[in-house]
Amino acid sequence: MARILLVDDEPSILNVLSTLMKSEGHESVAVRGGVKAQDILLSESFDLMISDIRMSPLDGMQLLKIAHRERPQMAVIMLTAYGSVETAVAAMKEGAFDYVTKPFKVDELLMTVQRALEFTRVRNENDDLRRQLEARYQFENIVAESPAMRRVCEIIGRVARTDATILITGESGTGKELVAQAIHAHSARRGRKFLPINCAALPEPLLESEMFGHVKGAFTGATSTKEGLFEAASGGTIFLDEIGSMPPGVQAKLLRVLQDRQVRKVGSNESVAVDVRVIAATNDKLETLIAEQKFREDLYYRLSVIPIEIAPLRERRDDILPLVRHFVRAEIRDHKDLPVFEPDAELAIERYDWPGNVRELQNAVRHALAFASGGRIRREDLPAKVINATSALLADSAGPGDLKGHSLRHFLRAKEREYLSQVLQSYGGDKEKTAKALRISLATLYRKLPSEA
Ligand SMILES: Nc1ncnc2c1ncn2[C@@H]1O[C@H](COP(=O)(O)OP(=O)(O)OP(=O)(O)O)[C@@H](O)[C@H]1O
Ligand SMILES: [Mg+2]
Structure with missing residues (x-):
């Protein structure tokens, strides 16, 4: 059953249309003339509107524009006088689903109604799917209002499920680790470990044994065999922070691990296979470090299969x-x-x-x-x-x-707030009504209002 708005200024036509719609099991509301139709469109929603074109003072074409603006999800069928095809075509250009010439044949009208309802149902379903898809790329704990940050979220959404190695770059404090965690949390590895290691914090031998492990007696102080992070993170993700500071020796070993997917403990001749996803991060310009021969170019290419750049907050x-x-x-x-x-x-x-x-x-x-x-x-x-x-x-x-x-943005925002407050006041502080009148979602309204409102 659909909800249908019928608009004509001839009561006899409205009667016929109402009876027809009822016989098809639809609920209909019949109104005389465009002005009344406009009012009801502002307050109620319908699946379909069937409207005559020639009406006054507000004619069908004007009503169509209003309908399109107020109720973009509603389909519209126009009724036109026989022979006025130009107006009918114009109506289709304005977004009407179809037109039916008067006097109409019952079968033809009912077929058109059925097609229009089917079409909007499919289109609205598609819209819902698209919105769900967009919502998928929002992450609970990542604030992303700016286009730049939204793009980052979109990339996270797309790459999380792959096992691709990722290189995250960005100034200190931009959220590199947060992004790495989000990638892990949305990957198939989420039930396994996410192990971060700061490559700048340890001197070369320690970093090496921390990452790859060592066997007993590998060096002075190696009193027992130790598992490295790559083994400990098996099935999960390892986060190599500040990779730009990684000493050259460790870089060479890491490159081999990435190529062979095997690690060898310090002091051992045996390699073991590891299943670990690698996410690296740096606030250095790796290109500069490469030019200065402080970072291996081949490792850089291995790591930056998918580069994610996080812009500075400013x-x-x-x-x-x-x-x-x-x-x-x-x-x-x-x-x-x-x-x-x-x-x-x-x-x-x-x-x-x-x-x-x-x-x-x-x-x-x-x-x-x-x-x-x-x-x-x-x-x-x-x-x-x-x-x-x-x-x-x-x-x-x-x-x-x-x-x-x-800035212009600041000015516009100030003006926007001023306007929002005025509208809110005119609705006696009712936020739902205000959002509806402004045709924004309630969430958007909350976001835009000054915090005390
Ligand atoms: N978009 C964001 N939404 C919510 N919180 C964020 C966002 N970006 C960063 N943060 C928070 O800011 C803090 C710093 O982020 P994070 O540690 O990920 O930065 P970083 O780039 O790894 O910094 P550094 O280079 O200094 O290691 C964290 O508490 C993090 O949760
Ligand atoms: Mg960090």
């Missing part, structure tokens, strides 16, 4: 405030009692350059929460570095009408 500022909200929620258990950021504090956070990237931002949020009082976070509550670096910028943009020093 180049994806759309992520900043969503990250702030994410960290505040992570710190504060009672989500009904979240602190409010004063506009100055928010502005400083948005405009600071975050050389330490997301990690620095996370620390700044912790700092601010510790210093906040009365549920408000003021600019003074931020770390001194952030305050100092942004005070000139803020002084520059003092005064209500003075927008000097603001």
